[in-house]
Each structure stands twice: as structure tokens, then as C-alpha cells.
Amino acid sequence: MLSNLKAQPADKILTLMAAYREDPRPAKVDLGVGVYKNAEGVTPVMRAVKEAERRLVETQESKSYVALAGDPAYADAMIGLILGESVARDSIAAVATPGGTGAVRQAFELIKIANPAAKVHVSNPTWPNHVSILKYVGIEAVPYRYFDTETRGVDFEGMLEDLGKAAEGDVVLLHGCCHNPTGANLNLTQWQKVVDLINEKKLLAMVDIAYQGFGDGLEEDAQAVRLVASSVANVLIAGSCSKNFGIYRERTGILMAISADAETPIVQQNLNFLNRQNYSFPPDHGARVVTTILTDPELRADWAAELEEVRLSMLGLREQLAEELRERSGSDRFGFIAQHRGMFSQIGTTPELVEKMRVDSAIYMVSDSRMNIAGLNDKSVPILAKAIVDAGV
Structure with a gap:
């Protein structure tokens, strides 16, 4: 065979x-x-990572499994980092994942369960793994114009024109900040127009945010994803801790799904189900390090400074x-x-x-x-x- x-x-x-x-x-x-x-x-x-790991070594008494969704404290900490107070916690389902790539994969799997006919509209160009994973899971990727090779900026008019052809129920995949591979980003006025189009066309928004803090600052880099999250009914957010915490090999990510409060329990059940099918329980060491840093004022300040x-x-x-x-x-x-x-x-x-x-x-x-x-x-x-x-x- x-x-x-x-x-x-x-x-x-x-x-x-x-x-x-x-x-x-x-x-x-x-x-x-x-x-x-x-x-x-x-x-x-990073200094804060070293200190958090030292504390874990001294205090951790078990390496038993965590929950299917991961440690709830990690979800709360990451939701606070990425979304702040922009969305009510009761409307967010979340699972820990093996890196941002795991979050992207689980998001695509969730899309396929929710709407098998959905197409995912991706920027041209985008991170190659976006298209590769979509092809593997059997979802059609539709490119939309993004990078202008003459100005090396965003072809925003072309982007809007192409997204205007999306069908109801389709998904628009956006980069939350620090676009990979181009480095060219939308401004907030442009983001608002994209949000308006998503709502008009009744699309699902998906935001991949892997570089928060690498662009204009921690809070500044979160502005776009917070705008989308607070303005669109259904949003998927794939987050990564590889870059901004420097814990690449720990494979620490998170997938968030925003929906109406009444829908959150069933969305959470589906996210848990997908974790079970793919890797059962998510890795915890990196998530525990991140949680330790984000919930300790002194460590968080040192991490943010570095x-x-x-x-x-x-x-x-x-x-x-x-x-x-x-x-x-x-x-x-x-x-x-x-x-x-x-x-x-x-x-x-x-x-x-x-x-x-x-x-x-x-x-x-x-x-x-x-x-x-x-x-x-x-x-x-x-x-x-x-x-x-x-x-x-």
C-alpha cells in the first residue's frame, strides 16, 4: 500500500x-x-519566559492532561491580549492549539463542518500554508487582489472589487497586522470598509494574527482585529504566541470563535470535538508560560518592554x-x-x-x-x- x-x-x-x-x-x-x-x-x-519557566519548574506538581480546550486561564489571558474589552466574554468560544498553524487548521475544519459549500477568500499573496491547508482539507481558496507590485502597497480598490464577488456564507481570511508575506497593511479606515462589505455580503470573517506587537505596538496591532470582532456577527480568530513570546518550538496558539451568546456553547462543543479528533489534548507548557506572564503585572511589563x-x-x-x-x-x-x-x-x-x-x-x-x-x-x-x-x- x-x-x-x-x-x-x-x-x-x-x-x-x-x-x-x-x-x-x-x-x-x-x-x-x-x-x-x-x-x-x-x-x-525572552527574560519573562525564562522567569515563568523557572516558576513552573518549582511549582508544577503534575504533567497530567489539561482539558480538551486547554487551560481556561490561558484562553482568558489570550482573549484579553488580543481582543481586550471589545467583545463580551460570553460570546467567545476558544481552544488552545499547537501553534498558530494548529489554530488555522482547526478554523478551516470548523468552517467545513458549518458550511461545506463555503469558499475561503485569501489575499494574493498570503502565507503559503493558508492555501496548502485549504487544499488538503478540501476547501476552495479564492484569491483576492491585495499587493500592488508597482507601489508595494495595498491594492485596496482591487481588494474590495474582488471581495464584492463573494457569495453569502463564504469566508474572508484577513491578516490582523504585519501582513505575511508583503508587510503592507490596511489602515483603520480601510478596515472599516472591509467590515462594512463583510456585513453587507453576509460573510464570515477570519483573522489570522501571528505578529501582535511586531508592527506598531501591542495595542495598536490589535485595533483591526478588535474592530472586526466587535462589528461582525461571526468571526474566527487564529492567534499565535510563537513570535511575540519567542516560544516557536513550544507550539502555542489559540482559536477563538465569536457568535451570538446563545450559540457559544454549541460552538465550544464543536471546537472541543475538533481538538479531540486531531490531537486530543493540546500542549500546555507554552500556554502555561504565556498565562504566567500575562497574569503577573511585573512579568507582563518586562515582556512588553522586551x-x-x-x-x-x-x-x-x-x-x-x-x-x-x-x-x-x-x-x-x-x-x-x-x-x-x-x-x-x-x-x-x-x-x-x-x-x-x-x-x-x-x-x-x-x-x-x-x-x-x-x-x-x-x-x-x-x-x-x-x-x-x-x-x-
């Missing part, structure tokens, strides 16, 4: 990582994998790269890099020129020209700027 299996398509980012490791050139620059790195190229364990240092570091690299490119190119055509937010920017060039930068200058970025800003430092910014200009981007 196993002889019937076929080779699966290679993951572009994992393939890129392998090629980077094998490149002997000392000045090579890795801008592919979506992991935060400091100036020394290290993904550090997260702000991370955000400002990436913003500084953006500004440095934009200025370096301005000087080398003699134009402002790369100014969008300083305007984008989060870990990523898509510079809007061809796979051929991306490959040319790899061959000529040992610059490793995904073929669609997405680059991880956090993969840079003061020394590698001039190397990248020279490579971009020399390649004729």
Missing part, C-alpha cells in the same frame, strides 16, 4: 534553508525563514535599509520598506532576480521576493542594498 504514495512538493522555505547551510560564502545573508533573530543572529529566550525592543530593532533595520537603498539607487523607490510593518517585506521583483541575488551575492530570500527583515543586522544591510541595486531590482 505505501508504494502508492507520491512525493509531495518540496517546501520552498525549507529548501532555501538547506541551500543556505551548504553555501560556503562567509558573507551570506539568510532572509528566508520567518524567525526573529537579534543582531548576533540568535533567536533569544517585545518593544524587538519591534524597534526591526523598525530601525527597515529605516536603515530604505536609506541605504536611497543612497545607492539615487531614488526613493524603496521607501516602502520603511513603511511596511512586521518581520517581512516583499520587494516586488521576479524569481529570476531573486535567484541572481543568491548566485551573485549570497542573498537568500523566498522566490516571491519576501525577505525577513529580522534576518538583517547593521553589517548585512549594506550587503543587501548593494545586491538589490546591482541585480537591477
Whole structure:
């Protein structure tokens, strides 16, 4: 039977990582994998995480299973972080998941149960796993225009025109902040227009928020998802703690579902059911660390301060790269890099020129020209700027 299996398509980012490791050139620059790195190229364990883990080691007396939905205190803490007071708690069902990816997968499974005919409208481009998982679970993904390769901003008119073709009951998948892979984001006025369209067309909104705190700040990055949550009747929110808590390998995520208060118990039952079918009980260590941090004022303040240092570091690299490119190119055509937010920017060039930068200058970025800003430092910014200009981007 196993002889019937076929080779699966290679993951572009994992393939890129392998090629980077094998490149002997000392000045090579890795801008592919979506992991935060400091100036020394290290993904550090945050101070508050270390302290929370120390406390857990000293006080935790059992490694028994948690509930199917995970620890209720974790759900409460994450709902507070992402949604604040924008939605009544009684209208929110939630389950802990293995990372933000697990939350996305469970959301798609829930959509298929609720409306097997629903299509999911995704930005063009979007995080590749969105489309890959939709294909695997048998839901049609419909792209809507998003990234303008001329301005490197949002093609908002095209976005609205395409979403206007969605059918009642379809799903609109939105990035809560720090759009991956482009770094180009909607402003709040644009978000309100999207909300109005969702309500007019009677669509379900789904928000993937994986980078809260990496863009304009913890509260600022939550504004869009809070607007959607407080304005649309049915909303799914997939949250991740990988980036803003730096606990990538702990696989800590959450799926929230907002509905009318009377519907919340049945929605919660369905979320619990999906957890049971996929992995039974969710992992708890990362969730327990996050809960410890968010419910302790001193730890939370220290975590928020370190997260702000991370955000400002990436913003500084953006500004440095934009200025370096301005000087080398003699134009402002790369100014969008300083305007984008989060870990990523898509510079809007061809796979051929991306490959040319790899061959000529040992610059490793995904073929669609997405680059991880956090993969840079003061020394590698001039190397990248020279490579971009020399390649004729």
C-alpha cells in the first residue's frame, strides 16, 4: 500500500534553508525563514519566559492532561491580549492549539463542518500554508487582489472589487497586522470598509494574527482585529504566541470563535470535538508560560518592554535599509520598506532576480521576493542594498 504514495512538493522555505547551510560564502545573508533573530543572529529566550519557566519548574506538581480546550486561564489571558474589552466574554468560544498553524487548521475544519459549500477568500499573496491547508482539507481558496507590485502597497480598490464577488456564507481570511508575506497593511479606515462589505455580503470573517506587537505596538496591532470582532456577527480568530513570546518550538496558539451568546456553547462543543479528533489534548507548557506572564503585572511589563525592543530593532533595520537603498539607487523607490510593518517585506521583483541575488551575492530570500527583515543586522544591510541595486531590482 505505501508504494502508492507520491512525493509531495518540496517546501520552498525549507529548501532555501538547506541551500543556505551548504553555501560556503562567509558573507551570506539568510532572509528566508520567518524567525526573529537579534543582531548576533540568535533567536533569544525572552527574560519573562525564562522567569515563568523557572516558576513552573518549582511549582508544577503534575504533567497530567489539561482539558480538551486547554487551560481556561490561558484562553482568558489570550482573549484579553488580543481582543481586550471589545467583545463580551460570553460570546467567545476558544481552544488552545499547537501553534498558530494548529489554530488555522482547526478554523478551516470548523468552517467545513458549518458550511461545506463555503469558499475561503485569501489575499494574493498570503502565507503559503493558508492555501496548502485549504487544499488538503478540501476547501476552495479564492484569491483576492491585495499587493500592488508597482507601489508595494495595498491594492485596496482591487481588494474590495474582488471581495464584492463573494457569495453569502463564504469566508474572508484577513491578516490582523504585519501582513505575511508583503508587510503592507490596511489602515483603520480601510478596515472599516472591509467590515462594512463583510456585513453587507453576509460573510464570515477570519483573522489570522501571528505578529501582535511586531508592527506598531501591542495595542495598536490589535485595533483591526478588535474592530472586526466587535462589528461582525461571526468571526474566527487564529492567534499565535510563537513570535511575540519567542516560544516557536513550544507550539502555542489559540482559536477563538465569536457568535451570538446563545450559540457559544454549541460552538465550544464543536471546537472541543475538533481538538479531540486531531490531537486530543493540546500542549500546555507554552500556554502555561504565556498565562504566567500575562497574569503577573511585573512579568507582563518586562515582556512588553522586551517585545518593544524587538519591534524597534526591526523598525530601525527597515529605516536603515530604505536609506541605504536611497543612497545607492539615487531614488526613493524603496521607501516602502520603511513603511511596511512586521518581520517581512516583499520587494516586488521576479524569481529570476531573486535567484541572481543568491548566485551573485549570497542573498537568500523566498522566490516571491519576501525577505525577513529580522534576518538583517547593521553589517548585512549594506550587503543587501548593494545586491538589490546591482541585480537591477
